[in-house]
Amino acid sequence: MKKIVFGISFIIILVGIMIYNTFAETNEVEDTGSNLYDVTGDTSVSGGMIAPAESVGIQPGEIAPDFELETLDGEVVKLSELKGEKVILNFWATWCPPCKEEMPEMQEFYDKYGDDINVIAVNFKEKNDKVAEFLNEYGYTFPSPLDSEGLVGHEYGVLTLPTTYFINSDGVIQEPRHVGPMTYELMEEMLHTLN
Template identity: 40%
Template sequence: MNRWGAVFVILLVLGTGWIWVSRLPAEAQSVQRNAEPAIGHPAPDFALETLNGENFSLAEHRGTPVVLNFWATWCGPCQRELPSLQAASERYAGQVVIVGVDQSEPAETVQRYVDELALTFAIPMDTDNEVAHRYNVVGMPTTFFIDADGIIRSTWTGEMNSVTLAEGISTIFP
């Protein structure tokens, strides 16, 4: 087969493939992700083991507002916002639960980092990213502000500073 014949065959295959794909229903053409848990709707419940071996269940904290943050030690924006989360956990102790869900890292790595920053809030370990998938976390850090009734009132994707964190907390705590 000469060079032009090979080009023709390749174009024919590509054209046929394009026509075939264009006839598929729209839902078959793209990967569908579940919508992010919506503001005004219940936060999906979960239970994970924390870094210190305790069990953390979101449902156990009904009646108290929750700041649910997804992070990792390798994430620069996460590293920069953790001190603000720690300060909030101290400021709102007993009134707002601050939770930092770590994403699929070895416990030893996370423990060293938590010790270095002297973090005292709960650090559940999402070793298989199951909870992150349920919350449709596509970037880190991602934070959900959940009121005392378990309803998501606000979300934030990206780095928060103390001002944006306070604004989020104001949506769940007077």
């Protein structure tokens, strides 16, 4: 009989602890307010890594930091030499699914508007042979300089890939950075929006 009473008492205590914890967690959530961060895994949302979009990276109105990087063909891309021209500056990697999603549209946009705006797709921290294999396999021809050490990406505050900056002809970041895959329509909009 003592075992039954002890067992029932133990179960009642456990249920009481569970009820208390459930109500304590509910009150905590109510006290902190709404969820301020998107944790759905959707790569097309602004912000990333528990940091709102406006907290990192170069902001609109700031001069785009100059850089000099080399493409696989040995061509040097120096941002300051593009002053007077519009630039879409994209950071990407071969292992990044959202990057792979936007690249066909980037190529289509580049083919149509490459004379009106520079599309610079900076590969972020990968080995040359992997990048070459990827670009050749899909036939991408837009300039893709290599940021092998990640120094340029770091200077631009890149935390999530792809990340894209829109630079006007004065060399100034004109629009908020875009985190996640770009669409053809967004690139067309930026072509007409940038000064």
